[in-house]
Amino acid sequence: MIEINNIQKSFDGKTVLHNISGYFDKGKTNLIIGSSGTGKSVLLKCIVGLVQPDEGSVFYDNRDFTHGKRQVRREIRREIGMLFQGAALFDSKNVEENVMFPLDMLTKMHKEEKLDRVNSILKRVGLENSNNKMPSELSGGMKKRVGIARALVANSQYLFCDEPNSGLDPITAIVIDNLIHEITHELDITTIVVTHDMNSVMEIGERVMFMYKGKKLWEGSNENILDNEIPELQDFMYANKLMEAVKKRNG
């Protein structure tokens, strides 16, 4: 489980995160949703340590990541895997080398053992026989799959996904969402997904945190999100015409 306490962050005097607290369950797909510019990605970067919060702390299974000892932070880092918005694959490395990279850097495994692990995770994300392809030869969806494989290959306990659906067609977006969801349950890991896609919320949002102008306005699950009475969240949800149609159909 990941717990965040009173996270606050400002850039050039402008506060982008206002005292955000909450928790993200293990074995569930936790979503942080909100419109563009509400601070979702900044919050995610604070959680993974790419941005240092001005105030507050982040706990990974009761281990203080923000103010803990260097050794503790290092241990936690090795348990983190992240899928970036554009997948962030290393351009100069092929698929196999990209996925093997965390194993090369973080473990002392033998080459054969690493190769077995890479092939197994590539198979799991549906990319067997793509080992020698370069990132420039991959489609958006394939890049995301390789990004997921790279994030999980070193037995990560925490998976972070920053807008995994961006730039993907609706069908591929659903496939990627389901892949993240299935892997979270299979490996019993803590997954946090930042998104503004309501389809993702309804599809995989077991626990959802809604942010608006740097503040947390609501949290719950996709089962009770339709019943909320927060105007900002309703505006966000029903901006999507599909969701509006669903609401009408459900009376």
Add this chain to the structure above:
Amino acid sequence: MKAIGKYFIFLGLLLVKRERFMVYVRLILDECIKIGVGSLVIVSIVSTFIGAVTCIQTAYNLVSPLIPNYIIALIVRDMTLLELAPTITAIVFAGKVGSNIASELGTMKISEQVDALEVMGINSISFLALPKIMASLITYPMLVILAAFLSHMGGYLAGTLTEAITPTEYIYGIRAEFQAYSVFFALQKSFVFAFLVSSISSFEGYYTSGGALEVGKSSTSAVTKSCISILIADYLLAELLL
């Protein structure tokens, strides 16, 4: 001043929290091939023509019958060893390698590849920039030695083909009053220039933010700042070491 301070912090971060030694060995070898071997053609062409032009222009200006012809070769030797081989090659090096380093790191930065390294707990500055700097320090002095040799050859070819100087006179002039310290001085300069070009370009690339336009700006800025720092360092080294 803020940028200079940031540059020194960047240099400090190169040496902290490094990865395993063998990781760097492999990366440095890769970079040596990219930086050193990749610069061979342009350095060879530039240095050969510089030697040739220096020889012809010196011959054109030395019209007095009191000055022996071998002086032309002597001037070509000293000019290329002391100045042209290390400095002009450094400018070429900044244009080719410096811009390449800045654009590579800049692209990695804006496409979140640097963040991907940081998330894994890897010191991205050390992992990305240190091998480039080390490879530059290894290969650039070799390029300067090659440039000096080819400049002499260029001068020989131009001088003898235009009959400005005979082969015997040229070889005599190259060897006359030779001071080994000139070679040592050229190598000292080459180490300093290699460090400046690679570290400034890495710094400019690493701190790129924005999009493709900013990558282009970082690349231009890397070349400009590298060239200016080369010229300042060139003057300071001449003052201090000659």
